Amino acid sequence: METLVKVENLIHKYDNKIVLDIEEFELNRGEVLALVGSNGAGKSTFLRILNLLEKPSQGKVQIFGIFPTDYKQKHILRRRMAMVFQEPLLFKSSVYYNVSYGLKIRKKNKNSIKSKVLEALKKLEISHLINRQAGTLSGGEAQRVSLARALVLEPEILLLDEPFVALDQPTREELRDDLYKIIRRMNQTTLHVTHDRNEALVIADNVAVINEGSILQKGKTENVFNKPINEFVANFLGVETILYGKITSKRDGLCIVNINNQKLEVVSDLEKGENVIACIRPENVTLFKYSLKTPLSSARNSFVATIKDISSYGLVYRVVMDCGFNLTSFITRESLERLNLKIGEKIIASIKATSIHLLSRK
């Protein structure tokens, strides 16, 4: 797989304060990578450095196999990438002018510019806006124009700096879905920065988690979400239940973890006697009515729990239970009604041994 971006020992400072400290980072051709982190983690700064808009204080940034040193090299490399910022940043002119801008400054032929612009507008379903002045567009329309302006350049790398953050939820989801259909179809190499872990889950093949300027974990989305490398990553990626315990025995790859005198059976490579952190995603906790003595699942872990709290969490409900330790589950409204859950009532919570992730606590 061709590596388009390679970063080594990158350190960047503002006023002598380290804002980025990245040992290594790679982006390969065709990869869609989401870089997730909270506000102030260094995501946007990192993107600007990769787009050669800012020079790092230290370290090497290799783009398309080249370590750019002078203005001319950076300019040439930048023309092979395109970046979309959080705000649309449109020029004070028509939609056509905005989308054609990059092609005009590359001195493309007029007819070629026209056909490419029309094609880009069609892809983003904004052909009807072609002659509109940029200042009269809604937020969603303006961001579509901004994306069209980048995609029309057929960049080898597309850098997206939280492009949907300023949009309302329905607009955000619609635009995100439309954009990613295009990205998948074009096999577009994309680095998408976001603070929204759910967005990362939906869009990306691979995910990197950044905190305080350092990349903590990078890998396939499913792996990172289900097997976070430390407590911070677990927390950030929505692992609602994080428990401290110790492996008291192990047999055939199955560990018995003692947590507050409760036993958890977990499939893990860790060894007997190790102090561990057990990460349980709320989606992996199944609930059953307490009246059923035997749960209808193959899960090794079943607990009688008392419901402590039920709260709305978007399209699902968040149920917090006490089963000797705090456990959180997400269930649908339908399940909530079917189970007729109420605070204070007993419930059976069930978790598969393969759904719990153990981290060594050193």
Added chain:
Amino acid sequence: MDIFIEGIKQAIQLLAELNREIFLITWRSLLISGPSVLISLLIGMPIGVILGLAKFPGRKLLLSLVYTGMGFPPTVVGLFVALLLWRSGPLGYLSLLYSPTAMIIAQVIIATPIVAGLILAAMQQLDPKLKLQSLSLGANRWQLLWTLIKEARITSLAAIMAAFGGVISEVGSAMIVGGNIKGKTRILTTAIVLFTRMGKFEKAIAVSIILLFLSFLANFALTYIQQRDRIYWKH
């Protein structure tokens, strides 16, 4: 009051007759002010953009110099240019004193800080990320400069109007370095001074009408362009 009314009547007659002397004075004014404005824009705009957007040591000092330059008395500028171009001065060997070139030099010195000052103010009002977006879309330095000036076109056009106004109506430095020589360096403003001193009020008034008309015409055209694209932004 009679002088005034009589002067206006005769001035209108001179203009209707397309008086040759007045026509040549007008043409010479445009030949001198036109290049002056152009050169001051070519120098002042990049300076304004750099000072408005870049950070570097000494920036505050340069800013102060630009702002001071915006208020330079034209007569003082004329004096310094004259000293430079004087026969015994450092550039005396060029023999430029009392020539249209000397007047252009003086007018450029007057107009450039005005252009730079207005453009830098315009740049500081732009979203700082617009520069990054333009670079990210592949603009080189000159394309970036042009893009940002276009984005701040309302103020950029105001800068052009201010520069033109500053040079077409300037008399102090024109008199000192030009000498108001008939057929060579006499322009609209110096001609008004001369005709008034000589009591030829009809000619002074005629030239004043032309000067006012030229000023109005230039500003009208630029204002039309400036306001034509004004859109009330949603966001």
